[in-house]
Amino acid sequence: MRQMLKVTVNGYPWEGLVKSDQSLLDFLRDELGLTGAKKGCDGGECGACVVLLDGRAVNSCLIPVLDVNNCEVRTIEGLQDEQTNQLQDAFVSVGAVQCGFCTPGMIVAARALLAEVHNPGEEEIREAMVGHLCRCTGYTRIAAAIKLAASRINPETAGPER
Amino acid sequence: MTTITNYVQAASIEMALQALADNKMSGRFLAGGTSLMPILNLLRYQPGVTHTLIDIKHIEGLRTIELQADELVIGAAVTLSELTKHQLVLEHAPVLVRVAKVIGSREIRNRATLGGNLCSGDPRADLLLPTMALLARLQFVHMDDPNVMGMSEFLAQGNRARQHAILTHIYIPIAREVRWGYSRLAEKSMGRCNIAAMALVAGESGSLKEIGLVVGGEALWPQYFTGLHIGSGAKGSILTLAEKVVSEIAAGKVGWSDYRTATAVTVVYEALEELMNNEANA
Numbered sequence: 414m415r416q417m418l419k420v421t422v423n424g425y426p427w428e429g430l431v432k433s434d435q436s437l438l439d440f441l442r443d444e445l446g447l448t449g450a451k452k453g454c455d456g457g458e459c460g461a462c463v464v465l466l467d468g469r470a471v472n473s474c475l476i477p478v479l480d481v482n483n484c485e486v487r488t489i490e491g492l493q494d495e496q497t498n499q500l501q502d503a504f505v506s507v508g509a510v511q512c513g514f515c516t517p518g519m520i521v522a523a524r525a526l527l528a529e530v531h532n533p534g535e536e537e538i539r540e541a542m543v544g545h546l547c548r549c550t551g552y553t554r555i556a557a558a559i560k561l562a563a564s565r566i567n568p569e570t571a572g573p574e575r
Numbered sequence: 576m577t578t579i580t581n582y583v584q585a586a587s588i589e590m591a592l593q594a595l596a597d598n599k600m601s602g603r604f605l606a607g608g609t610s611l612m613p614i615l616n617l618l619r620y621q622p623g624v625t626h627t628l629i630d631i632k633h634i635e636g637l638r639t640i641e642l643q644a645d646e647l648v649i650g651a652a653v654t655l656s657e658l659t660k661h662q663l664v665l666e667h668a669p670v671l672v673r674v675a676k677v678i679g680s681r682e683i684r685n686r687a688t689l690g691g692n693l694c695s696g697d698p699r700a701d702l703l704l705p706t707m708a709l710l711a712r713l714q715f716v717h718m719d720d721p722n723v724m725g726m727s728e729f730l731a732q733g734n735r736a737r738q739h740a741i742l743t744h745i746y747i748p749i750a751r752e753v754r755w756g757y758s759r760l761a762e763k764s765m766g767r768c769n770i771a772a773m774a775l776v777a778g779e780s781g782s783l784k785e786i787g788l789v790v791g792g793e794a795l796w797p798q799y800f801t802g803l804h805i806g807s808g809a810k811g812s813i814l815t816l817a818e819k820v821v822s823e824i825a826a827g828k829v830g831w832s833d834y835r836t837a838t839a840v841t842v843v844y845e846a847l848e849e850l851m852n853n854e855a856n857a
Contacts, residue, residue: 416582434579474612
């Protein structure tokens, strides 16, 4: 069965019929071609599919697409602000990326964290990344990258850069 | 070959109940979807299994948190993130915040709801313990009439309590001055608890004579023990009490292993120990 959906994705309004059994993740990837959000576990455990829904980080695999009617969705492709750029730079410079499959979800989640907490401590960062699995880097560099990005975005409240 | 054949966004409780009545065989209430959707995603390619999702989280009044007389009234569709940040909850039911914070990940808590957790039909649902310990009452609305029940009755009724009904509000008494201790063990970092325990004492500090203790977890609907005595408060007497409670729980349970006893004793001990420390600092 197909039902009408009206949604704003990365600032662009979209309106049309969607399959009622489709998840937000499948809609983004298969209908809109936005493949930045990855399909990992399809059960909300790996974090590879994380996007911002009305500004909050969510697992897009756990959301029926019709549930986002009249909402605003932002994927990694739509995050092009200073904070996101700093995060991306920090991930690269610290070496927090290897295969890169988990990285888009991590950047989106880190972006949501930094919007809430300007200079998060190690524990806050690790707590925010609980829902993200990485099989390459071992997490230490990911936490370091987020801390580095935070210190560059908000130098006045950060400790010394390491 | 689809599982979700229809999606209904309910604007009112009446509309949701009507949609459920219209879809007797396939209707499923959807709140945060963090428990339901992984199951539906798994079932997606099984022919013949259909679901009509009736989304109840947009119903007005189900996402509010307010004080009414001497009770904290929390809408069932309040997300765990909202719960952990709300000033009234932080002030009057910090134990709920403590437990909600260990559920899933940030992304999960941004979607998962208090009502969804309580009504998931899973004894491992973490919020069963604090709501029971706080003597919360649950308001269900049926087609015919509203029904308010205590947590014990809710757990005793099982699926019948939720059948053809919507959990709308959770009432938590705030008059009691409560100190508590909490511990849980989960196999996975984001997993539901295998075993969890919450110890609490009400009344003025220094009145650590009668302790309430709730223990629950996998295949173990929460059990509330009241009137417990901790003896001298030394580590040995805490351990003795933990062993006594766990042996009572284990009695007659099929498949309850020595490993389960050991982990349960540890978790109950930790909860009691934290209570003792909180009491000492009160």
